[in-house]
Amino acid sequence: MATVLPIIRWPHDRLRTASKPVPFEQSREMLPVFVADLAATLATKQSGVALSAIQVGWDVQLFVVEKHVAGIEGGGVLVFINPIVQERSAEQETKQEGCLSLPDIFVPVRRSKTVTLSALDIEGKEFTVEAGGFFARVLQHEMDHLAGTTIADHVGTVQRHIMRQKLKHLRETGH
Secondary structure (H helix, E strand, O other): OOOOOOOOOOOOHHHHOOOEOOOHHHHOOOHHHHHHHHHHHHHOOOOOOEEEHHHHOOOEOEEEEEHHHHOOOOOOEEEEEEEEEEEEOOOEEEEEEEEOOEEEEEEEEEEEOEEEEEEEOOOOOEEEEEEEHHHHHHHHHHHHHHOOOOHHHHOOHHHHHHHHHHHHHHHHOOO
């Protein structure tokens, strides 16, 4: 049975950690359990559509995205292990983004409109996705997490201070 893991909240230093590649051969037995735990954790969050390993304290290059974000019917998640951005469009747009590590906070983030990403799946097979729209934004957001970057790094000092105060208030009120 999968375990729901606690999500680390910003500004915890762990979220600034650049993730290391998953040593796939040594991790083959553990990966399905960890991915199931990530998926179970994500399933408990109504506002979330993706979750990276670093958000639950594991500094490995792995994240999951709900299948519907990629336009795939049915439940479950897509697994991205050791992902690499192959290409980003020069055309960009700014939209509001949220993050499970910064609950109830949304900030404008400028991102490429399309992105091509290659990764390994849970069996270790390489695949490539070309994404546009919301899916492209989600992939870039998760790639930021793997580099130790959060949406807080896309805003200025004053906005980060306001975010800290809001999160402090949420903690104090039990949210």
